[in-house]
Amino acid sequence: GDSVTQMEGPVTLSEEAFLTINCTYTATGYPSLFWYVQYPGEGLQLLLKATKADDKGSNKGFEATYRKETTSFHLEKGSVQVSDSAVYFCALDYNTDKLIFGTGTRLQVFP
Amino acid sequence: DAGITQSPRHKVTETGTPVTLRCHQTENHRYMYWYRQDPGHGLRLIHYSYGVKDTDKGEVSDGYSVSRSKTEDFLLTLESATSSQTSVYFCAIRRDRTQNIQYFGAGTRLSVL
Numbered sequence: 324g325d326s327v328t329q330m331e332g333p334v335t336l337s338e339e340a341f342l343t344i345n346c347t348y349t350a351t352g353y354p355s356l357f358w359y360v361q362y363p364g365e366g367l368q369l370l371l372k373a374t375k376a377d378d379k380g381s382n383k384g385f386e387a388t389y390r391k392e393t394t395s396f397h398l399e400k401g402s403v404q405v406s407d408s409a410v411y412f413c414a415l416d417y418n419t420d421k422l423i424f425g426t427g428t429r430l431q432v433f434p
Numbered sequence: 435d436a437g438i439t440q441s442p443r444h445k446v447t448e449t450g451t452p453v454t455l456r457c458h459q460t461e462n463h464r465y466m467y468w469y470r471q472d473p474g475h476g477l478r479l480i481h482y483s484y485g486v487k488d489t490d491k492g493e494v495s496d497g498y499s500v501s502r503s504k505t506e507d508f509l510l511t512l513e514s515a516t517s518s519q520t521s522v523y524f525c526a527i528r529r530d531r532t533q534n535i536q537y538f539g540a541g542t543r544l545s546v547l
Contacts, residue, residue: 365540365541366538367477412476419534421492426475427476
């Protein structure tokens, strides 16, 4: 069945470092892909999305490109801030009513 | 603010007791979802609803039931709580008919002792 695999965390970085969080997926066809972020004590919120191959989603300095050939949707940011510390979830939707989430990756950014 | 209220926000209960969690939306959306979040598992879908009295199971529905008697409220019931149901429960709504973008409530932390 469809699934999402994320890199294990935590990812620990210093402020202004470059961030990559890996996400790969298994799905038949062409799902829509999402990154959600969960700040401490809160629910998830949509960070960015891409609906077809080669689309790039971007928001708040974060980017992810839908790579069909490698079935990946890696999240990147050029310079992280302490305020980016959160848990990041990759998710897919394959024209169903349901989202499939990865297990989440915790990011910790230190000053 | 996604217009979603979950209640209670925290609850401690004993094994074997029934528990009902409530999700209330103010925006009249058709789709509503219940998830549980556990370390190492991410978010897992329990049940969802696609309209009043229209519900379907998710991947971890055993031990849970839901009801939706009006558009704005989606109730999750643990018929007889077990310690394995200790978790953080999130409700979500879907606003867009063409894209499955979901908006989440703040969560309910449930401890079953």
